[in-house]
Amino acid sequence: MxxxxxxxxxxxxxxxLCVGLDTELNxxxxxxxxxxxxxxxxNKTIIDATKDYxxxxxxxxxxxxxxxxxxxxxxxxxLHHIPTTHFKIADAKRGDIGNTSAxxxxxxxxxxxxxxxxxxxxxxxxxxxxxxxxxxxxxxxLGLTSNKGANDFxxxxxxxxxxxxxxxxxxxxxxxxxxxxxxxxxxxANQIASIRNIVPENFLLVPGVGFQGGSLKEVSNAxxxxxxxxxxxxxxxxxxxxxxxxxxxxATEIAKQYQVEMASYL
Amino acid sequence: MxxxxxxxxxxxxxxxLCVGLDTELNxxxxxxxxxxxxxxxxNKTIIDATKDYxxxxxxxxxxxxxxxxxxxxxxxxxLHHIPTTHFKIADAKRGDIGNTSAxxxxxxxxxxxxxxxxxxxxxxxxxxxxxxxxxxxxxxxLGLTSNKGANDFxxxxxxxxxxxxxxxxxxxxxxxxxxxxxxxxxxxANQIASIRNIVPENFLLVPGVGFQGGSLKEVSNAxxxxxxxxxxxxxxxxxxxxxxxxxxxxATEIAKQYQVEMASYL
Numbered sequence: 001m002x003x004x005x006x007x008x009x010x011x012x013x014x015x016x017l018c019v020g021l022d023t024e025l026n027x028x029x030x031x032x033x034x035x036x037x038x039x040x041x042x043n044k045t046i047i048d049a050t051k052d053y054x055x056x057x058x059x060x061x062x063x064x065x066x067x068x069x070x071x072x073x074x075x076x077x078x079l080h081h082i083p084t085t086h087f088k089i090a091d092a093k094r095g096d097i098g099n100t101s102a103x104x105x106x107x108x109x110x111x112x113x114x115x116x117x118x119x120x121x122x123x124x125x126x127x128x129x130x131x132x133x134x135x136x137x138x139x140x141x142l143g144l145t146s147n148k149g150a151n152d153f154x155x156x157x158x159x160x161x162x163x164x165x166x167x168x169x170x171x172x173x174x175x176x177x178x179x180x181x182x183x184x185x186x187x188x189a190n191q192i193a194s195i196r197n198i199v200p201e202n203f204l205l206v207p208g209v210g211f212q213g214g215s216l217k218e219v220s221n222a223x224x225x226x227x228x229x230x231x232x233x234x235x236x237x238x239x240x241x242x243x244x245x246x247x248x249x250x251a252t253e254i255a256k257q258y259q260v261e262m263a264s265y266l
Numbered sequence: 267m268x269x270x271x272x273x274x275x276x277x278x279x280x281x282x283l284c285v286g287l288d289t290e291l292n293x294x295x296x297x298x299x300x301x302x303x304x305x306x307x308x309n310k311t312i313i314d315a316t317k318d319y320x321x322x323x324x325x326x327x328x329x330x331x332x333x334x335x336x337x338x339x340x341x342x343x344x345l346h347h348i349p350t351t352h353f354k355i356a357d358a359k360r361g362d363i364g365n366t367s368a369x370x371x372x373x374x375x376x377x378x379x380x381x382x383x384x385x386x387x388x389x390x391x392x393x394x395x396x397x398x399x400x401x402x403x404x405x406x407x408l409g410l411t412s413n414k415g416a417n418d419f420x421x422x423x424x425x426x427x428x429x430x431x432x433x434x435x436x437x438x439x440x441x442x443x444x445x446x447x448x449x450x451x452x453x454x455a456n457q458i459a460s461i462r463n464i465v466p467e468n469f470l471l472v473p474g475v476g477f478q479g480g481s482l483k484e485v486s487n488a489x490x491x492x493x494x495x496x497x498x499x500x501x502x503x504x505x506x507x508x509x510x511x512x513x514x515x516x517a518t519e520i521a522k523q524y525q526v527e528m529a530s531y532l
Contacts, residue, residue, distance in 0.1 A: 062360070063366070065369070065370065065373035065374075066369040066372040068338065068373070068378065073335050076335060093386070093389075095359060096326070097411070097412065100326060103326075103329050103332040104328045107332045107334070107337075108331075111334040120388050120389075121388060122386050122388045122408055122420065123386075123413060123415050123416065124414070124415020124417065124418030125414070126415040127413065146363065147392050148390070148391070149364075149394075152390030152391050153387060153432070156424045156429070158423060158424045166422065170419075
């Protein structure tokens with residue numbers, strides 16, 4: 001998917017919501033847990049319940065790898081259930097030396113048909129280039145994350161700037177807004193405006209709205225640009241909206257609430 | 267495996283060699299490639315051919331994920347072929363917010379029986395803690411890597427120190443030499459001595475000896491400590507020592523050369 005298609009989807013649905021499928025067997029409704037394919041069935045139901053109100057799905061690989069080989073099967077089958085209209089993100093936070101990052105790019109852009117992957121910046125340019133070389137795919141680099149640990153290194157000063165600012169401004173030159181996005185945590189809404197100044201054109205993927213405490217209004221005010229430029233992710237707030245038999249209806253309801261609020265900011 | 271067991275294995279074999287199983291189907295000997303289980307069979311043969319001269323195996327997840335579900339099956343079966351005497355490292359370079367890193371720890375320490383996993387430091391303390399909480403397991407944090415991209419961020423100055431020094435000195439306090447190691451690239455042998463000063467007791471995992479150009483002698487002089495404290499990895503130099511029918515014998519020969527040289531430094 002290219003940037004114009006993503007923007008078009010957002011404007012057509014009046015939603016820049018990404019639903020995060022961080023699915024854990026012991027957190028899905030009890031009445032589903034005995035099903036042999038519980039996680040996959042849950043994912044399919046959540047996708048069907050939310051697809052009209054979101055434009056993207058984010059699959060965090062950790063939750064699937066915890067299940068081993070079966071988890072990779074579920075990830076693959078979940079991915080095939082996502083409509084082609086939706087932007088598919090592997091939240092994998094990969095990154096290694098060049099020839100190895102090329103294997104990760106193959107894993108998520110060829111073997112699995114994701115549109116985008118999240119990548120960690122620590123190892124520098126050759127760890128990121130192999131992802132950027134794919135046409136019509138996006139590399140989403142960690143900029144400023146939403147967790148407490150962001151203070152440990154991302155917020156260190158290097159010269160006049162914070163490390164995360166240096167990371168974003170440096171990497172922005174390795175790609176362009178058509179193949180490069182950044183992860184910016186919503187718990188740091190006051191910093192989104194300054195990041196928007198560094199990368200006025202790139203999409204920002206914002207996790208941390210919902211259980212992590214970020215405000216959708218603040219994020220939107222600071223982050224929206226001329227081509228929307230924002231994907232806001234909610235995972236647990238939507239997929240675990242209810243642990244009862246009505247979980248799908250509740251997921252629809254919460255996704256719709258996000259969409260309605262987003263429509264008011266577009 | 268605990269640190270004393272690892273040191274004991276090293277002293278008994280007079281080797282601190284780790285063999286990296288970065289296996290790609292199109293790089294293994296042609297006569298094996300038509301076998302339906304070519305990568306697994308190749309790995310098993312390499313393990314059998316090298317186990318007497320090494321103390322550890324490192325499986326880089328990227329090469330297996332590039333094969334999708336089948337790759338995870340091969341990774342699992344390869345792991346089960348490694349003798350219990352050997353230290354098993356998942357070179358996965360994972361790291362995410364706390365509850366997600368906990369899933370990665372489960373994936374590699376419980377679902378798969380690795381002894382250690384490599385972890386990226388960018389996201390800070392809560393991204394690393396879940397790995398450190400496992401008993402008798404090791405978290406191997408990226409310090410200074412062996413690639414050109416190490417210059418982009420790892421070598422940035424933050425205050426008086428380079429970022430990689432700050433990363434190592436900070437994270438050293440979150441764990442201890444019994445559960446925490448660091449990745450230090452061998453192409454930067456002059457920096458290994460200064461890292462050894464920061465973490466005198468921790469094991470260092472050193473990739474980049476071989477095709478990446480590091481000198482085993484320099485690395486050993488700078489890195490060895492009272493409990494050995496070094497694991498030196500070679501991947502391509504050993505597993506692709508020959509692309510002919512004698513690949514196993516050649517792998518043995520190269521592994522033995524490393525071991526003999528290592529014995530002279532112990």
